[in-house]
Amino acid sequence: MPALFADLALVNGKVRTMNPAQPTAEAIAVGKDRILKVGTNDEVNPWIGENTKVIDLKGKTVVPGFIDTHIHVADFGRSLMWLDLKHVKSIKELQSSLKERVQKTSSGKWIIGRGWSQDRFEEKRLPTLSDLDSVSPDNPVILYHESAMMCIVNSKALELAHITRLSPNSMDGAIDRDPKTGALTGIFRDSATDLLWKMVPEPSENELLDAIVLACKKIAAAGVTSVHWMVLSPVEIPIVEKLHAQRKLSIRVYLIIPANLLDSMLNFRSTYNLALRIGGAVINADGYLAAKSAALFQPYKGEIETSGTLLCTQEEMYSATSKILKAGLQPVIHAMGDRAVDAVLTTIERLTSETSSKGISFRIEQAALLDKMLIERMKKLKVIVSVQPCVAESEFSVWSALENLGPFRARWLYPLKTLFEEGVRVIGGSDCPMEPLSPLLGIQAAVTREFFPEERISVDQALRIYTIDAAYSSGEENMKGSFEEGKLADIVVLSRDPLTVAPNKICDIQVEMTFIGGRIVFKR
Numbered sequence: 001m002p003a004l005f006a007d008l009a010l011v012n013g014k015v016r017t018m019n020p021a022q023p024t025a026e027a028i029a030v031g032k033d034r035i036l037k038v039g040t041n042d043e044v045n046p047w048i049g050e051n052t053k054v055i056d057l058k059g060k061t062v063v064p065g066f067i068d069t070h071i072h073v074a075d076f077g078r079s080l081m082w083l084d085l086k087h088v089k090s091i092k093e094l095q096s097s098l099k100e101r102v103q104k105t106s107s108g109k110w111i112i113g114r115g116w117s118q119d120r121f122e123e124k125r126l127p128t129l130s131d132l133d134s135v136s137p138d139n140p141v142i143l144y145h146e147s148a149m150m151c152i153v154n155s156k157a158l159e160l161a162h163i164t165r166l167s168p169n170s171m172d173g174a175i176d177r178d179p180k181t182g183a184l185t186g187i188f189r190d191s192a193t194d195l196l197w198k199m200v201p202e203p204s205e206n207e208l209l210d211a212i213v214l215a216c217k218k219i220a221a222a223g224v225t226s227v228h229w230m231v232l233s234p235v236e237i238p239i240v241e242k243l244h245a246q247r248k249l250s251i252r253v254y255l256i257i258p259a260n261l262l263d264s265m266l267n268f269r270s271t272y273n274l275a276l277r278i279g280g281a282v283i284n285a286d287g288y289l290a291a292k293s294a295a296l297f298q299p300y301k302g303e304i305e306t307s308g309t310l311l312c313t314q315e316e317m318y319s320a321t322s323k324i325l326k327a328g329l330q331p332v333i334h335a336m337g338d339r340a341v342d343a344v345l346t347t348i349e350r351l352t353s354e355t356s357s358k359g360i361s362f363r364i365e366q367a368a369l370l371d372k373m374l375i376e377r378m379k380k381l382k383v384i385v386s387v388q389p390c391v392a393e394s395e396f397s398v399w400s401a402l403e404n405l406g407p408f409r410a411r412w413l414y415p416l417k418t419l420f421e422e423g424v425r426v427i428g429g430s431d432c433p434m435e436p437l438s439p440l441l442g443i444q445a446a447v448t449r450e451f452f453p454e455e456r457i458s459v460d461q462a463l464r465i466y467t468i469d470a471a472y473s474s475g476e477e478n479m480k481g482s483f484e485e486g487k488l489a490d491i492v493v494l495s496r497d498p499l500t501v502a503p504n505k506i507c508d509i510q511v512e513m514t515f516i517g518g519r520i521v522f523k524r
């Protein structure tokens, strides 16, 4: 008989433990923030006392809380404050959404929206300046197209940006004009969209605080209990600390900061704990495949010389990575092209031959384009590969890969199955808000990929990249990522079992409940 009773017991469930020694169970007992017992209903029963809250799962599936290893939480929060125009089916409907927002916004304040597409509009035309002016005469407005490469603005926004019909069109074709009159239509394209965006004031600290609290709620509702928060701006860090101090940070946070912020972060690290810590620092070795700035061994298809560039020399990469190690943080190196991955591995080979890097795992962000030799070296160095399955699978990245690499090299783009077979640890993230937040969607993307299906992974492997392997990547595999006695009670209840539904239906599974440290943070 146990000496104490559980605070919480989940019974009659289908528990996927992610612990190979005991893959399935029926029930979990939780005491304070930890797991006391995982087993059959009968085994958990003795832990249930008078004051234990018992939840009958009625056969629902339980998995360890998901860990999103690449998410921009502050930007996600900001984007949640924007007007969502994804489902708008006409310009009329767009106007009424905007009108509603204007009524709730103080006069003169900017209104930002995103997600519209003229292809979905009944009118089958682009919206115009006057469509927006008629509902928002006093608030400046920018509404981004779903591609984010185009926006429509109103006259108030033009006025604040000092753009008139007499403004020179230095960027060819990027500012639309009426062909007859030369008047501005309100449509801006590509880099011309920056002329407007730079006028939008930075959010105040309170606005950002509210945005982040809202983002954390959405994250927990997606079944995510821990995030690797990719910091983009130094203002995010004091806000996270403040939220943590005020106990408003509902999820566990592992901050990954840009390496150039290392020096200013030395005070922060004293607050190390289970809910918040600075874990890693990022260096960029190259750019992106779609922009042809990822560094390749061979030129891009159809090019003679363009093969991308390394953003630092071998020596610079070595000293930047050493500095991260000296600060006690995990080096996280963005490398997309094969030549960039090669340069990163050369740096790691040099560092691991020295003593300073013992016990720290190196992590490559993306590692998109590989070959067998690179994978062999990664395996030897125990390098962790961080992928975002939705990015890997998105039509755009596949399209650009085939277009820019040719089918032979594109075959080695995100070779997840080969990485698993070779024993290279893979971890999964969303890259939200650029891509959708849902880990279930990421799992589905990884198991159903249509291009080069030979690199599909199994549902169990896909679950690993969001749970136990993600926990390993931050050195927390003894605390989370699977259900084992003594680990943190970070638990997600799902409507159905990802291992038994049709692979293309995984994203339809609902998150029913999310617990962090035994406390319920979301209930559907």
Ligand SMILES: [Zn+2]
Pocket (backbone or CB within 6 Å): 070, 072, 230, 431
């Ligand atoms: Zn990102």
